């Protein structure tokens with residue numbers, strides 16, 4: 001099988017050995033979950049429950065403040081009692097409202113003891129009714145995906161029902177199942193493809209049915225070639241319409257980025273400022289595709305996720321399946337033990353694109369692909385130096401940007417200059433930071449720059465709405481009687 005790739009990119013030490021090939025272990029049911037009410041890219045949610053309410057696993061507990069397309073609900077991941085709703089630190093390092101649910105003891109008392117039975121979480125569920133994706137309409141299918149709270153599990157939490165419904169002007173002809181998993185340490189996508197190949201294929205077939213696309217490619221790096229015979233056998237056994245193929249790419253960072261994967265598997269370029277749909281593709285993480293299949297066959301909302309827990313300060317590195325909202329610190333030490341004296345850094349996600357967080361007790365959410373507990377030796381502690389104009393960041397940027405110039409513009413407070421230099425085309429892969437001999441935190445600056453742009457755009461939007469509201473008010477005729485009150 002031919003192995004394709006994209007230009008530039010880094011050969012990293014993959015550090016996957018600690019969890020590679022290990023099965024996914026269901027965590028013992030946690031005594032509590034801390035569920036952020038906003039876990040998606042889009043309009044904000046509000047809580048639908050209050051402290052003291054009993055909730056069942058799968059029950060909707062938060063949804064949009066105002067209905068709209070960019071909204072995704074959130075569901076209870078365990079059956080129990082809503083203990084409180086309060087602001088907590090989330091994996092993206094911001095503070096946000098979380099619903100804290102405590103497991104209910106069979107006697108009716110809340111139980112602080114942690115289950116060590118290894119049993120999956122409670123059977124007392126409130127799932128959606130199963131729905132046949134091959135009979136229902138496209139609208140019903142998209143509604144099901146939204147109602148199940150499905151967002152991209154490999155990235156920024158983009159609503160899946162939006163991604164699967166591109167504007168009619170965008171002609172899609174290839175679906176890509178992203179199983180590249182190019183980040184060091186992470187092995188969850190590999191575990192998903194190993195353990196749930198039939199469900200993955202069903203998820204792909206559902207997406208093909210919804211979009212009307214007849215071709216799909218399962219993209220993976222060539223460090224997973226051992227999965228090919230098994231996946232090919234599953235493809236042969238399945239009788240879905242259309243063609244599903246396997247596409248092998250070089251093990252090269254950031255091969256899992258949408259633009260890189262599209263280039264490697266189809267030879268197409270996503271234009272500057274564009275999206276995969278501008279290259280005729282929809283890219284979906286393999287975990288998301290499995291979640292889509294389960295939303296139909298089981299009626300199961302996105303309430304559990306598979307992730308890798310690894311790093312030198314993790315005593316039992318493993319792939320786990322955890323209810324959304326689980327805190328690692330709530331898991332029993334014979335299942336998950338942390339070497340606190342050695343722990344120097346906690347990362348949500350991989351070491352290249354992940355987010356450093358201030359504590360271990362931060363909830364797992366829909367897009368948490370891994371938690372890496374790093375030691376001193378695994379972290380880069382060097383202080384930032386001055387740019388030596390070596391150009392390495394330019395030579396290694398797979399998006400062909402000029403990171404040093406973007407950074408100079410941002411340092412000078414020139415956001416527009418940074419945008420002109422390509423800031424919005426940056427996929428935040430972190431390659432430039434990794435390669436910079438002066439240890440300049442380039443990607444961190446680019447994230448802040450993009451955040452500044454979002455704030456600026458929101459301010460413009462608010463001003464526009466205020467002007468429109470004022471204009472509307474001035475055209476409203478005064479109430480009868482000239483607006484004077486009669487006593």
Ligand code: SF4
Pocket residue numbers: 396397398399400401402403425426427428429430431432433442443446
């Ligand atoms: S500029 Fe952006 S896309 Fe280019 S290497 Fe840096 S983080 Fe990656």
Ligand code: SF4
Pocket residue numbers: 386387388389390391392393394403404435436437438439440
């Ligand atoms: S890699 Fe670092 S030191 Fe070299 S040009 Fe880029 S920012 Fe400057």
